[in-house]
Amino acid sequence: MANNKSWQSRMTAEQDSLAVNFVESISYDKRLFQYDIDGSIAHARMLSEQGLITNKEFSAIKKGLEEIGSEMKAGKFSFDVSCEDIHMVIEAALIARIGDAGKKLHTGRSRNDQVALDMRMWARDEADIITELLKDLQAALVELAHKQGQVVMPSFTHLQRAQPIISGHYLLAYVEMFQRDRERLADARKRINVSPIGSGAVAGSTLPLDRKRTAELLEFPVVSRNSIDSISDRDFCIELVFCCSTAAMHLSRLAEDWIIFMTEEFGFIRLSDAFCTSSSMMPQKRNPDMLELIRGKTGRVYGSLVSLLTMMKSQPLAYNRDMQEDKERMFDAVDTLRASLAIMAAMVRTVTFREDRISDGLDRGFLDATALAEYFVSCGMPFRQSHQVVGRLVAQCEKQGIKLAQLPLEAFTSECVSADASVYKCLDPANVTRSYKSSGAGGVKQLKDQLKFWDKQLSKSL
Ligand code: ARG
Numbered sequence: 001m002a003n004n005k006s007w008q009s010r011m012t013a014e015q016d017s018l019a020v021n022f023v024e025s026i027s028y029d030k031r032l033f034q035y036d037i038d039g040s041i042a043h044a045r046m047l048s049e050q051g052l053i054t055n056k057e058f059s060a061i062k063k064g065l066e067e068i069g070s071e072m073k074a075g076k077f078s079f080d081v082s083c084e085d086i087h088m089v090i091e092a093a094l095i096a097r098i099g100d101a102g103k104k105l106h107t108g109r110s111r112n113d114q115v116a117l118d119m120r121m122w123a124r125d126e127a128d129i130i131t132e133l134l135k136d137l138q139a140a141l142v143e144l145a146h147k148q149g150q151v152v153m154p155s156f157t158h159l160q161r162a163q164p165i166i167s168g169h170y171l172l173a174y175v176e177m178f179q180r181d182r183e184r185l186a187d188a189r190k191r192i193n194v195s196p197i198g199s200g201a202v203a204g205s206t207l208p209l210d211r212k213r214t215a216e217l218l219e220f221p222v223v224s225r226n227s228i229d230s231i232s233d234r235d236f237c238i239e240l241v242f243c244c245s246t247a248a249m250h251l252s253r254l255a256e257d258w259i260i261f262m263t264e265e266f267g268f269i270r271l272s273d274a275f276c277t278s279s280s281m282m283p284q285k286r287n288p289d290m291l292e293l294i295r296g297k298t299g300r301v302y303g304s305l306v307s308l309l310t311m312m313k314s315q316p317l318a319y320n321r322d323m324q325e326d327k328e329r330m331f332d333a334v335d336t337l338r339a340s341l342a343i344m345a346a347m348v349r350t351v352t353f354r355e356d357r358i359s360d361g362l363d364r365g366f367l368d369a370t371a372l373a374e375y376f377v378s379c380g381m382p383f384r385q386s387h388q389v390v391g392r393l394v395a396q397c398e399k400q401g402i403k404l405a406q407l408p409l410e411a412f413t414s415e416c417v418s419a420d421a422s423v424y425k426c427l428d429p430a431n432v433t434r435s436y437k438s439s440g441a442g443g444v445k446q447l448k449d450q451l452k453f454w455d456k457q458l459s460k461s462l
Helices: 017-023 026-049 054-074 086-104 111-148 167-194 209-215 227-232 234-261 287-313 321-347 355-360 369-378 381-398 409-413 421-426 429-437 443-459
Strands: 152-157 161-167
Touching: 026 054, 026 209, 026 321, 054 086, 086 111, 111 167, 111 227, 111 234, 111 443, 152 167, 152 234, 152 355, 152 429, 161 167, 161 287, 161 369, 161 429, 167 234, 167 443, 234 287, 234 321, 287 321, 321 355, 355 381, 369 381, 369 421, 409 421, 421 429, 429 443
Parallel strands: none
Antiparallel strands: 152 161
């Protein structure tokens, strides 16, 4: 026999072993087995309801697929690389097990709509898992903001000391980012959650398939409209990996902040030893390797996004084997993000803000300068002028090695007649954090509002 594959009868030569190994995807798409089995059972049920196979055949197919599924789950199944991919492996095993009825499973179906279906079911579940992980990380950050959110600290722009804030405000900035990541995922999920099955190889089928029924059995609220697009669309993969990329980017910023905050020079936070590593040579070291890996792995997730976009570029319609290259990149992006989110949440739950170290440095960097300029504004001075005045006062303080709050009252009244002793209430970082008035600002009052919002928001399910 020239070849032993049921789908290769028109070939006259046995496939070259290089080709066998080159074309296979079973080594990595086997993780889709449960989706493939669930999709096949739904397809077979629909075929039986449409009279395309008998009820008896359906029962045999269902039982056979379920047995194969449990063997795979138990790790007892041996995957044959010559069957190429998870779809053919399962079908071949089914035929070997139940005989002729198994040969009817592929009625009105192609691997092209089958793989699109499996990937959509997988992507849908992963989107939900990532959403939960993001929510857990948000919850960890909100808990931390409740417990250690009152530490007065500098905010930064250009990594230079800017204005004073309280630590909870800093933490909740990340909660906002992860909320947008969740919302992006929820939106992408709508386009993931569309059933392609019943589109066949490219043009549909002359058999009376009930696509709506199969979709309903698999909990898809929507059936795709165009068979060509259904089997050649990988936008949903790109969107999912894009969502992973923005979340990874946010994680990398948090990781970078904390790597800096952990340095002796900053000393803002202490990470538990459980999440640090030492050096093979320098015995004193506590290194933030987990944070560095989170930062580094972001590149891997972006790499997957660029791979997918490039893989899809210029592919003629409709299905091409290029698309098999989507899987490893998708799996890697999702696995990487999941691991990073989980470890980040665990680290957030053990971190401590070193209030003593942070407050030691609060007098450096004139954090209250902007508040002073705004004080002059409230006395009637145009902001551009008050900005200049404070710039001069800062230069004067720098020369004398003092802070703005140590200037005598005349230093302020000589610049602005209506200034009085109340100016000192807006000087010093802690005072500033109590004086913020605009909503969303970095102060004590605003943190209370934000925490109330997030406590409520996170108690809801998305
Ligand atoms: N393993 C293939 C993939 O991942 C399945 C589809 C194969 N279809 C085909 N016509 N060769 O894309």
